[in-house]
Amino acid sequence: MTTDAAPIRLAVYGAGGRMGQAVLRAAQDCADVCIAAALVRAGSGLAGTPLPPLPPLSAGAAGEGEFVIAPPAGTLLEVVIDFSGVQGFDAALALALQHRAALVSGTTGLDAAQHVALDRAAEQIPVLWASNFSLGVALMQRFARMAAKVLPDWDCEIVEMHHRRKRDAPSGTALSLGEAVAQGRGVGLAEVAVHGRSGLTGARPAGQIGFHALRGGDVIGDHTVLFASDDERLELTHRAASRDLFARGALRAARRLARAQPGRYGMDDVLGE
Ligand SMILES: NC(=O)C1=CN([C@@H]2O[C@H](COP(=O)(O)OP(=O)(O)OC[C@H]3O[C@@H](n4cnc5c(N)ncnc54)[C@H](OP(=O)(O)O)[C@@H]3O)[C@@H](O)[C@H]2O)C=CC1
Numbered sequence: 001m002t003t004d005a006a007p008i009r010l011a012v013y014g015a016g017g018r019m020g021q022a023v024l025r026a027a028q029d030c031a032d033v034c035i036a037a038a039l040v041r042a043g044s045g046l047a048g049t050p051l052p053p054l055p056p057l058s059a060g061a062a063g064e065g066e067f068v069i070a071p072p073a074g075t076l077l078e079v080v081i082d083f084s085g086v087q088g089f090d091a092a093l094a095l096a097l098q099h100r101a102a103l104v105s106g107t108t109g110l111d112a113a114q115h116v117a118l119d120r121a122a123e124q125i126p127v128l129w130a131s132n133f134s135l136g137v138a139l140m141q142r143f144a145r146m147a148a149k150v151l152p153d154w155d156c157e158i159v160e161m162h163h164r165r166k167r168d169a170p171s172g173t174a175l176s177l178g179e180a181v182a183q184g185r186g187v188g189l190a191e192v193a194v195h196g197r198s199g200l201t202g203a204r205p206a207g208q209i210g211f212h213a214l215r216g217g218d219v220i221g222d223h224t225v226l227f228a229s230d231d232e233r234l235e236l237t238h239r240a241a242s243r244d245l246f247a248r249g250a251l252r253a254a255r256r257l258a259r260a261q262p263g264r265y266g267m268d269d270v271l272g273e
């Protein structure tokens with residue numbers, strides 16, 4: 001993408017992780033963004049080591065050139081992109097507030113207090129949190145909501161599979177898909193969710209939404225929302241083949257939020273109507 005405007009100045013929080021590195025890679029292809037700070041946690045062996053090669057427009061950006069544990073004084077940040085997990089999330093949000101920068105966060109497994117903190121921050125800065133930055137998954141949520149509304153009596157189960165290193169279960173995406181199904185049915189997810197089954201469970205109660213988390217190998221992220229009725233079954237499936245797609249989605253979100261008004265934004269704002 002080319003533009004006459006100055007490149008958007010990004011801080012990548014959790015820059016040494018799987019997703020952080022994917023965002024750095026994706027930014028290399030974009031002339032409209034630059035990496036102003038690639039942040040790793042204090043004590044990380046990466047601190048002070050060179051970044052992978054960056055696009056020419058990044059040259060001269062404060063903090064460019066190496067992984068850092070904090071942006072050098074005076075660094076201008078416009079968007080903080082956070083993939084630091086629940087351990088880093090609070091500090092990423094604090095950094096965005098401190099710099100009056102927008103926050104784009106993909107960290108999953110947040111607790112209720114952290115979601116409230118996102119709402120509070122949105123009074124001061126633009127905030128977009130999404131459990132999944134794939135445009136295909138954003139569309140899948142719409143399909144799931146629609147199917148749940150049209151098929152209120154069908155049994156719904158949500159199955160996800162991820163790599164063996166994933167720390168939270170079920171995935172944030174599975175929970176978001178469950179929220180979409182619950183919205184389509186006009187019920188609260190907490191009242192109808194069941195996580196796995198084992199033992200003498202009895203017959204399946206109507207209206208349940210079942211979650212099943214599989215872990216193994218290097219699977220990037222597969223999700224299926226399954227609706228079952230007598231004699232037929234509908235399955236909506238999304239499979240991610242690379243983390244690059246999440247990184248590209250996060251950069252799209254960053255473009256949408258840079259220089260936007262404070263408030264809560266979602267992937268629907270990125271996807272458009
Ligand atoms: N929304 C989406 O589209 C997607 C969301 N995710 C989510 O993103 C998160 C990260 O996933 P992934 O990249 O696979 O995980 P990784 O464990 O590979 O990366 C997390 C990184 O954050 C670093 N970190 C932890 N604490 C801090 C801190 N206080 N300051 C700075 N850096 C810190 C970790 O460092 P160290 O290892 O040194 O502790 C690690 O390098 C997860 O919550 C995951 O579910 C993942 C993919 C897509």
Ligand SMILES: O=C(O)C1=N[C@H](C(=O)O)C[C@H](O)C1
Nearest residue numbers: 108131132166171172173221
């Ligand atoms: O941890 C991951 O890897 C992923 N996490 C997100 C989630 O919890 O939904 C998104 C994606 O599926 C990959």
